[in-house]
Amino acid sequence: MLANRVGWKCSNPDCRRETRGAATEKEDIISIGVASHITAASKRGPRYDEKLTAQERASAENGTWLCQSCSKLIDSDVHRYTVAKLKKWKKISEEMSTLDLEEVAVRKNHEDKELIKFFVQCFxxxxxxxxxxxxxxxxxxxxxxxxxxxxxxxxxxxxxxxxxxxx
Structure with a gap:
């Protein structure tokens, strides 16, 4: 669900890397994305919050979708990549995913109309x-x-x- 909500792109707004693509075999895909915890699932993990229940730690609410590089990055510097920052990334990425859908539809429709007008003029x-x-x-x-x-x-x-x- 995390990957789908952000269009299979990294949730770091400065990255937005595609995390899924075609593999060599026609039936396979490659995924370089990871579901990452915002607050750690275990006590020794990054940004662990003891106030959360086990169910809250495991919920989608406590997760974000990242490429492998950004996943490693956020867990390597917990002072820079705070819970608040990661929640903001998640919110922004979900909004960007929705905008991507809307803009493609609008842009494609507009481009098609302009192209048809051009062809009509040519002929x-x-x-x-x-x-x-x-x-x-x-x-x-x-x-x-x-x-x-x-x-x-x-x-x-x-x-x-x-x-x-x-x-």
Missing amino acids: DRPVFKDRIYREGRMEDFDKAIEDTIIALNTGVLRTRDGSILKN
């Missing part, structure tokens, strides 16, 4: 709508085809005189 010329004779001379037809291919390849739509219509 909105007589050569693609009417018979060849409407484009005039064969040279005009060839130029229209060339201009369209260039626009599709470069993302720059120009008029016949070379002025940029859309970039």
Whole structure:
């Protein structure tokens, strides 16, 4: 659950490293993430809080998802990586995960609309709508085809005189 709530990315906001990816075998994945305790599960562990019950220590509330490097880092310097800081990381990472989902959907939808508009403009010329004779001379037809291919390849739509219509 910890990994899913942060999109399988490290919860350190300065890291946000992906912690899961494809392995060589088609059926396998590689995970470099770890579920880490915010307060230790055992008395000798980092940031141990004796006020917590065993059930609270084992709960998802007391956990965060980190890459292996950040997991080692937080347990090596408990004065810098406090309970408050780790809880803040967890909260930020969960919020960032939600934003990642929302932004991708919005950005993708917007990009798709813009791309479709661009393609419509590229193909909105007589050569693609009417018979060849409407484009005039064969040279005009060839130029229209060339201009369209260039626009599709470069993302720059120009008029016949070379002025940029859309970039």
